[in-house]
Amino acid sequence: MTQIISNASEMQQTAIELRAAGKRIGLVPTMGALHEGHLSLIRQIREHSDVIILSIFVNPIQFGPGEDFSQYPRTFDEDVEKCKAEGVDIIFAPEPSSFYPSDFSTYVTEEFASEGLCGTSRPGHFRGVTTVVAKLFNTCCPAVAIFGKKDAQQLAVIRRMVRDLNFPIKIIGAPIVREEDGLAMSSRNRYLSAKQRSDATAIIKALKRARTMTQQGILNTDRIISEVTHMINDTLNARVIYVVIVSPDTMKPLKEVIPGKSLIATAVSFDRVRLIDNYDL
Numbered sequence: 001m002t003q004i005i006s007n008a009s010e011m012q013q014t015a016i017e018l019r020a021a022g023k024r025i026g027l028v029p030t031m032g033a034l035h036e037g038h039l040s041l042i043r044q045i046r047e048h049s050d051v052i053i054l055s056i057f058v059n060p061i062q063f064g065p066g067e068d069f070s071q072y073p074r075t076f077d078e079d080v081e082k083c084k085a086e087g088v089d090i091i092f093a094p095e096p097s098s099f100y101p102s103d104f105s106t107y108v109t110e111e112f113a114s115e116g117l118c119g120t121s122r123p124g125h126f127r128g129v130t131t132v133v134a135k136l137f138n139t140c141c142p143a144v145a146i147f148g149k150k151d152a153q154q155l156a157v158i159r160r161m162v163r164d165l166n167f168p169i170k171i172i173g174a175p176i177v178r179e180e181d182g183l184a185m186s187s188r189n190r191y192l193s194a195k196q197r198s199d200a201t202a203i204i205k206a207l208k209r210a211r212t213m214t215q216q217g218i219l220n221t222d223r224i225i226s227e228v229t230h231m232i233n234d235t236l237n238a239r240v241i242y243v244v245i246v247s248p249d250t251m252k253p254l255k256e257v258i259p260g261k262s263l264i265a266t267a268v269s270f271d272r273v274r275l276i277d278n279y280d281l
Ligand code: AMP
Pocket: 029, 030, 031, 032, 037, 038, 040, 041, 146, 147, 148, 149, 150, 151, 174, 175, 176, 177, 178, 184, 185, 186, 187
């Protein structure tokens, strides 16, 4: 049985009772429009928890002006069916107006890993993410929470927030789930035209090229970034927002690839659709 809760106080009360009964709660935070990437998180967290809460909340404060908050896909009924099929115990889907009352005035900011990359191209984004995740942690009282490595910077930021603010929560990073042709699954992929969808495979091809270069002994990050940027930009419909090579823990740029400890990350826009992806080097 999958229970749906939309009221934050009811969610918190339920979570407190579950914990008092000795249950280990696992939390899967999402913005809905669930795909196989999200379902993989549910399957992985099951190993670590007695009760699974999946939250569905398109968080208004992590979208900047002119971003796709109003157009973000909302497929609640289908999401519920997928959660039932995966054995999710509770779907927490708060109403934006009740989760953020009009006089809401407290925010959580992480000030190191959230700089650069999406922190530069989406100012205020990570402040919205850390604030909503802190709220979800406090309402759902998880012992463990899982985040996808597709959002590598988000994972680094959350790990730091949990460490710095002493949240008693284990954070799991889950591998990126990809389409057959290598495109990272994303709720936003559905907005790509057929042409953009086929062009989007340039992203993973370019990231794989970066790994090949490092395997050939080319470790200079400027050289790799330049080649990857050209490969993506040569695709008719694509515009590179950034390509960086960073340490996955700090999100700080590296001058030389440290094999096994480096990540190449990119954000690419296809007209109004913004996609991100990354690859271990
Ligand atoms: P979202 O609904 O896009 O905010 O994503 C919710 C969670 O699912 C985040 O932790 C994402 O990193 C994760 N996620 C999204 N897409 C994928 C994917 N293709 N593979 C693995 N995790 C993913």
